[in-house]
Amino acid sequence: MQKADIGLVGLGVMGQSLALNLAGQGYRVAVYNRRTEVVDEFINGRGKGKEITGAYSWQELADALQPPRRVFLMVKAGPPVDGVINELLAVLSPGDVIMDGGNSHFQDTMRRHDLVQEKGLLYLGIGVSGGEEGALKGPSIMPGGDRAAWDLVQEPLLAISAKADGDQPCCTYLGPGGVGHFVKTVHNGIEYGDMQLISEAYFLMRELMGMQAPAIGEVFQTWNTGELESYLVEITADILSRVDEVTGQPLVDVILDEAEQKGTGKWTAQEAMELGVPAPTIAEAVFARALSGLKDERVRAAGLLAGPNVQLGDDPNQFLEDLRQALYLSKICSYAQGFAILKQASGDYQWDLDLGQVALIWRGGCIIRARFLGEITNAFHRNPHLENLLIDPYFATALKQGQASWRRVVAAAASAGIPVPGFGSALFYYDGYRRDRLPANLLQAQRDYFGAHTYRRVDMPGSFHTHWSE
Numbered sequence: 001m002q003k004a005d006i007g008l009v010g011l012g013v014m015g016q017s018l019a020l021n022l023a024g025q026g027y028r029v030a031v032y033n034r035r036t037e038v039v040d041e042f043i044n045g046r047g048k049g050k051e052i053t054g055a056y057s058w059q060e061l062a063d064a065l066q067p068p069r070r071v072f073l074m075v076k077a078g079p080p081v082d083g084v085i086n087e088l089l090a091v092l093s094p095g096d097v098i099m100d101g102g103n104s105h106f107q108d109t110m111r112r113h114d115l116v117q118e119k120g121l122l123y124l125g126i127g128v129s130g131g132e133e134g135a136l137k138g139p140s141i142m143p144g145g146d147r148a149a150w151d152l153v154q155e156p157l158l159a160i161s162a163k164a165d166g167d168q169p170c171c172t173y174l175g176p177g178g179v180g181h182f183v184k185t186v187h188n189g190i191e192y193g194d195m196q197l198i199s200e201a202y203f204l205m206r207e208l209m210g211m212q213a214p215a216i217g218e219v220f221q222t223w224n225t226g227e228l229e230s231y232l233v234e235i236t237a238d239i240l241s242r243v244d245e246v247t248g249q250p251l252v253d254v255i256l257d258e259a260e261q262k263g264t265g266k267w268t269a270q271e272a273m274e275l276g277v278p279a280p281t282i283a284e285a286v287f288a289r290a291l292s293g294l295k296d297e298r299v300r301a302a303g304l305l306a307g308p309n310v311q312l313g314d315d316p317n318q319f320l321e322d323l324r325q326a327l328y329l330s331k332i333c334s335y336a337q338g339f340a341i342l343k344q345a346s347g348d349y350q351w352d353l354d355l356g357q358v359a360l361i362w363r364g365g366c367i368i369r370a371r372f373l374g375e376i377t378n379a380f381h382r383n384p385h386l387e388n389l390l391i392d393p394y395f396a397t398a399l400k401q402g403q404a405s406w407r408r409v410v411a412a413a414a415s416a417g418i419p420v421p422g423f424g425s426a427l428f429y430y431d432g433y434r435r436d437r438l439p440a441n442l443l444q445a446q447r448d449y450f451g452a453h454t455y456r457r458v459d460m461p462g463s464f465h466t467h468w469s470e
Contacts, residue, residue, distance in 0.1 A: 003066040004030035004053060006156055008074060009084055010102075011038045014128070015074035016046060017135035018101070018160070023050040025159040030055050030064040062091040069096040070153050072126075077102045085112060094120030097149045101126045103264055106178030106185060113145055113177060122149035125177075127184020129366035130162065138162035140366035141171035142187070142358075144180025144351075162365025170361040175351040182271075182345060183358060186338050189268025189282045191368050192261075193334035194232050196285035196422040201327045202236070204409070207418050208312050209319065213250035217241045219320060228328055230370030259289040268341065275344045278432070279337040280425040281330065288421050307417035319412070325405035330426035332398065335376065336389035337429065343387075356380030390433055399430060 008019050011033040019042075022029050031047070032055040033039050039054040055061035062069060069092055075084055081100055088098055098116055100109065100123075109125035116123040127142030128135065141161045143150055150173040161171035174180050198220075205211045205219065217240030224233045242251040265286045272279035291298075312319060339355055346353035359376040363369055379392035389395050410427050413420040432438060445466075447453040454463040 002028065004028040004051075004064050005066065005070070006030075006153075007032065007055070007061050007065050007069065007071040009033070009061070009071060009088075010074035011042050012074065013132050014101075014135045016042055017132050018072065018074060018128075018139075019052055020046060020050065021136055021138070021160045022156060023047070023052050025156065027051070027156050027159075029053070030061055032056075032058070032061045058087045058091045062088075067093070067096070068152060069093070070099070070156075071097065072099045072101055074101050077104045077108075081108070081112070085116065089116070089119050089121070092121060095122070097122045097124065097146075097152050099124045099126050099143075099149075099153065100181075101128045103127075103184065103188070103262070104181050105267060106182040109145070109178035109181045117146070122146040122152070124149045124153065125179075125181040126157075127180050127187065129184065129187055129362075129368075131367065134162065134365045134367075138170070138365050140187075140361050140364065140369070142174055142180045142183045142361065143171070144174045144178060144183070145176065147173065147176070161361075162369075164360065164363035168360065168363070170364045170366070172357055172361055174358070175346075175353060177349065177351070179346075179349070179351045179353065182349075182351075183342065183353075185264050185267050185271070186341050187362065187366060187368060188264035189272075189279070189285075189341070190335055190338040191232075192265035192268070192285035192289075193281045193337070193422060194230075194331060194368055196288050197281075197327055197330045197334065197426070198232055198236050200413075200420045200422050201323055202240070204323060204413060204418060204420070205320075208412065208416050209316055210312075213240045213252050223324055223327075227372060228324065228331070228370075230372075231367060232370075256295070257292055258295050259292045261286070261289050265289075268338070271345065272337070272341050275341060275348060277337070277341050277344045278429060279341055280429050281334040281422055282337055284421040284425040288419075308415060310412075310416040312412070312416075319409075322405035322408045325402035326409035326423055329399055329402050329406045329430075330423050331370075331372075332389065332395050333426035333429050334422070336395075339376070340388055354380075354384075355386075356384065388433065390430065403430075 005027040006022060007030045008015055009032050011031060019029050019031055028051040030053050031039060036056045043052055043054045053064060055064050071088060073084055075081055081104060085098060098121060104125060113123045124143050124145035128139050130139035138161055141157050157171050158169045161169045164170055174183055202216055205216045217237045220233055220237040224237060239252055244251045244254050247254055269283040269286050342353055342355060356377045359373045363373050375394055379389055379394060380386055386392060406427055410423050444455045448455050448465055449468045452465055454465045457464060
């Protein structure tokens, strides 16, 4: 029997879809799952009639692959990945490639890379975005690790990836170590921000304007034809059009307002703090999910804590246009924060990331795919050393032209007592970044007062300390 081109471990939804994608591109695939009955179910179900064979032990998987063996892991992040790697190291040979396609923490990926390298094998940490549909039809793929490993696997990875602008693969080698999983983490952090901003726009239309879900969905559908065109806006319009079969109400109205999270958004916020990069909109998106989880407390507080009773003004059409602008400009700031994290990490970890290329591979397949990612690519092509997206001429002009609308929306939300931490943090990030003077001078004086931390002066070099209590 002809040996397989690539092995895949883990037959969850994503693993099955990737196996089918690989087979659809003409690659022979050998699959393995810890629960072997899942292997039978897959090859006799969705995989039937395709170039997919089942393996029922680690040795059988290794024997089924042509050398150098290429094994793609689609297993739950954390200890399960370490367990699978240890099993594979016992049956694979020097020169073989292990690829982790899960949502692993980049520090774990760097540790695993070193372990695998010591055994003479090659390792890639690969971010994969697009959900089940993306995995099946073409995801965005973010590989990082051994360059030699990339040379051995680039052909199938490029083949199964999404294509932007018709034929541009949404996949490229990003650099060494854990960079692939770091980029995926930041992708998910931006995703958190994007989802929060869209949800705030929905909430303002519902709570301040009194609009019902179907009408709000129509607004998002219209917005998806312009500069806000994106996968998340598209699915939001679809969600808001759905009717619950049980109650006949809009389905969104019967979904409990408690958002869950798996951790990648939190990792992004944590890494921003470690790197010293301000990313308030991404962090607020994480905190907003945490606050939503306090449902019982919020219900009790609603009966105790007073808020304003403010109605929208006389021109709802103007407010909708303001809201569209606020969403777009907040989105720019959220992405700017994400790319600033990538830029800082690239320097600190010596990854030499091409940020324009990152934007390009996010154009298709991934959850945050959006029209304006093309403008982000253009921005970094104009200036590969761009410090922040906000100062690119294209985005600076958009921010200047739309900021009055943005401010009206945030002010209206504050006046009405409607929480918009995403919109607000994005606006205050913009205002903080554009100011040549901030109150940090007083902060530093306070630090020196109670902790003798010293301060610098504007009129002479050096560090200074004042004996404040004398």
